[in-house]
Amino acid sequence: MSDLARLEDLPLDYRQALTAQNLVPLWPSLRGVLPPEKPRPQTAPTFWSYKAIKPLLLQAGDLTPIEKAERRVLVLANPGHGLEKMQASPAIYLGLQLLLPGEWAPSHRHTPNAVRMIVEGEGAYTTVNGEKCPMSRGDLILTPTGLWHEHGHDGDKPVVWLDVLDLPLVYYTETSYHINGERQPIDGIRGDKIYKYGGVVPTRDFERSKQAYPMIRYPWVEVKESLLALGSEEPTLSTVMVTYVNPETGSDAENILGYYALMLRPGQTVKMPVRSPSCVFHVIEGAASLKVLDKEFKLSEADTCCAPGYTPVTLVNEDANKPTFLFLADESPLHRKLGVYEVR
Numbered sequence: 001m002s003d004l005a006r007l008e009d010l011p012l013d014y015r016q017a018l019t020a021q022n023l024v025p026l027w028p029s030l031r032g033v034l035p036p037e038k039p040r041p042q043t044a045p046t047f048w049s050y051k052a053i054k055p056l057l058l059q060a061g062d063l064t065p066i067e068k069a070e071r072r073v074l075v076l077a078n079p080g081h082g083l084e085k086m087q088a089s090p091a092i093y094l095g096l097q098l099l100l101p102g103e104w105a106p107s108h109r110h111t112p113n114a115v116r117m118i119v120e121g122e123g124a125y126t127t128v129n130g131e132k133c134p135m136s137r138g139d140l141i142l143t144p145t146g147l148w149h150e151h152g153h154d155g156d157k158p159v160v161w162l163d164v165l166d167l168p169l170v171y172y173t174e175t176s177y178h179i180n181g182e183r184q185p186i187d188g189i190r191g192d193k194i195y196k197y198g199g200v201v202p203t204r205d206f207e208r209s210k211q212a213y214p215m216i217r218y219p220w221v222e223v224k225e226s227l228l229a230l231g232s233e234e235p236t237l238s239t240v241m242v243t244y245v246n247p248e249t250g251s252d253a254e255n256i257l258g259y260y261a262l263m264l265r266p267g268q269t270v271k272m273p274v275r276s277p278s279c280v281f282h283v284i285e286g287a288a289s290l291k292v293l294d295k296e297f298k299l300s301e302a303d304t305c306c307a308p309g310y311t312p313v314t315l316v317n318e319d320a321n322k323p324t325f326l327f328l329a330d331e332s333p334l335h336r337k338l339g340v341y342e343v344r
Contacts, residue, residue, distance in 0.1 A: 004027050004028065004030055004031060005027055005028060007025065007028040007029075010025065039276075039309070039310060041080070041278070041308035041309055041310065041311075042081050042090075042308075043078055043080050043081065043088075043089045043090065043278050043306065043307075043308035043309070044079055044080030044308070045292040045293055045295040045297075045305070045306065045307055045308065045311075046076075046078050046079065046080070046088070046305060046306045047295075047297040047299075047303070047304075047305040048076045048094075048303065048305065049300075049303055050096075050119070050300070050301070050302035050303050050304070051300065051303075053074060053096055054160070056074060057072075057074055057096055057098045057160065058098070058158065060072055060074065060098060061098050061100050061158065066099070066100070066103045066105060070106065070108075071097060071105055072097060072098045072099070072105075073095040073096065073097045073098075074095060074096050075093070075095045076088055076095060076096065076306075085168070086167075087167070087168040088280060088306045089168075089280070089306055089331065090168060090169070090278060090331065091166050091256065091257065091278075091334055092165075092166070092168065092257065092280060092306075092329060092330075092331065093112075093163070093164070093167035093168055094162065094163065094164060094280060094304065094306075095162070095163040095165075096160055096161075096162055096163070097116075097151075097160065097161055097162075097163050098158060098159075098160055099124050099151055099152075099153045099158070099159045099160075100153065100158055101123070101153050101154075101156050101157065102154075103151075103152070103153050104151070104152045105150060105151040105152075106150055106180065106181075106183075107127075107148050107149065107150035107180070107183055107184055108149070108150070108178050108180045108181055109146055109147055109148045109149065109179055109181065110146075110176070110177065110178035110179070111146065111170050111175050111176055111177055111178075112145065112166050112167040112170040112171075112176060113143075113144050113145045113165065113166050113254045113256055113257065114142075114143040114144075114149075114163060114164065114165045115140055115141065115142050115143065115163075115164045115165075115253075115254065115257075115329075116135070116139075116140070116141040116143070116161045116162070116164075117138070117140055117161060117162040117164065117282060117284075117327050118135045118137050118138060118139045118140075118141070118160075118161045118162075118220075119160040119161055119162055120137055120158075120159070120160050120302065121135070121155065121157055121158055121159030121160060122135070122136060122155050122159070123135075123153055123154050123156065123157070123159065124151065124153040124154075124155060124159035125153075126141050126143065126149055126151050127148075127150050127151075127152070127184050128141070128143055128147055128148070128149045128216045129147045129149075129184070129216075130148075130184050130185060130186060130189075131186075131187065131189060131190065131191060131216050132186045133192070133216055133217040134217075135159060135161065136219070136220065136221075137220060137284070138220025138221075138223070138224070138284045138325075138327075139217060139218065139219055139220050140217070140218040140220075140244055140253075140259060140327070141216060141217050141218075142213060142215075142216050142217075142254060143216075144212070144213045144254055147213070148181050150181075150183065150184060162282055162304065162327075164257065164259075164280065164329045166254075166256040166257050169334065190217070191215040191217065192215060192216070192217040192219055194214075194215075195214065195215045196222070198226075198247075201214075201247055201248055208248060211248070213246070213253075213254075214246065214247060214248050215246070215247050215253075218244055218253075220284065223242065223244075224261075224285075226242050227240055227241075227242060227261060227262075227263040227325065228263070228323075230242065230263075231263055231323075238270065239262065239272075240262065240264075240265065241260055241261065241262040241263070241328075242260065242261050243258065243259070243260050244259040244261070252332075252333045254333070255333055255337075256333055256334050257329055257333060257334070258277075258329065258330050258331070258332040258333050259327070259328070259329050260327070260329075260330075261284070261325065261326070261328070262315075262325070262327075262328055263323050263324070263325050263326075264286070264315060264316075264324040264326070265317065265323055266317060266319060266320050266321050266322055266323055267317060267318075267319070267320040268316075268317050269314065269315070269316045270314070270315045270316075271312065271313075271314050272312070272313040272314070272315065273344075274310060274311065274312050274343070275310075275330075275332070275342065275343050275344070276310060276335050276341055276342040276343075277309050277330045277331035277332050277334070277341070278307065278308050278309045278330065278331055279306070279309075279313070279328055279329070279330040280304065280305070280306050280330070281299070281304065281305050281306075281307070281315075281326055281327075281328055282303070282304045282326060282328075282329075283300065283301050283302060283303050283304075283324065283325070283326055283327075284325045284327055285301060285323075285324065285325040286317065286319060286323060286324030287299060287300045287301065287317075287318070287319065287324060288317050288318070288324045288326065289315070289316045289318060290305055290307070290313065290314070290316075291313070291314040292307040292308075292311055292312070292313045292314075293308075310342075310344070
């Protein structure tokens, strides 16, 4: 097949006439938007060291009071998309957020979905639509689209968490906005207590809950226990991984991004399947190496990295004595909704 004609092949007066009518010829750019065989991701394999970021985050706490920042966050930006776009992948935004003792990040709600993966510290909490969720390392806390949420800190040491939002997608569709609110009254109901055990859900007046998001907090202590049990009960299982789901429906915990926890057995190597969505990896406990394309990253506790879609990823637990636990976020729910999800 011959090369497609270039824009420069067209006469200047013709190009100017097209521009005057807000028209663009497709054929010179056809291969750019429809490349052969597979996409050409802009997402670059990228690594963010928590050890390097933490001093800068704490310095932000000294430089900017919470009253002026509202949300004190350092964004983990992917250079493949340009740092100014503040995105880790096509649909994933990442940020490390700091809350100091005694601070309160005021209540608001917004259209992008968000989750918080707690990195370190105790004594802080997130209140989501009246449900007060304590924060401990490794906990996953949802703040879905449209729900009021705020953060407070009653402890005595800084608390840091990883924000994961579908902001790039919502911003691209020109539907991103927020509304400020008042401090929320606490209703005393804890979804993580009500839905504590898998396989059973509460029934009220012989009806099941119709809440879109019945469970907001997923405690790490229970997720870790599930991974250890799965690994023990299925010793030949090649990938010990669990998915964060809605306990009433079994569907993904949120509707755009997917969230998972993965355990690498001592000394284990896991080759992830080549899939269409980009994926974020964050170490909760332990350490691992991650290979993607021509890059190899050494991940310690609290480190984060991102891998583009359509690329093989290999994870290695180089500790022969202890398991390593990772949190993963990807764009699988979005890809399935669009009908473009692939495993190659």
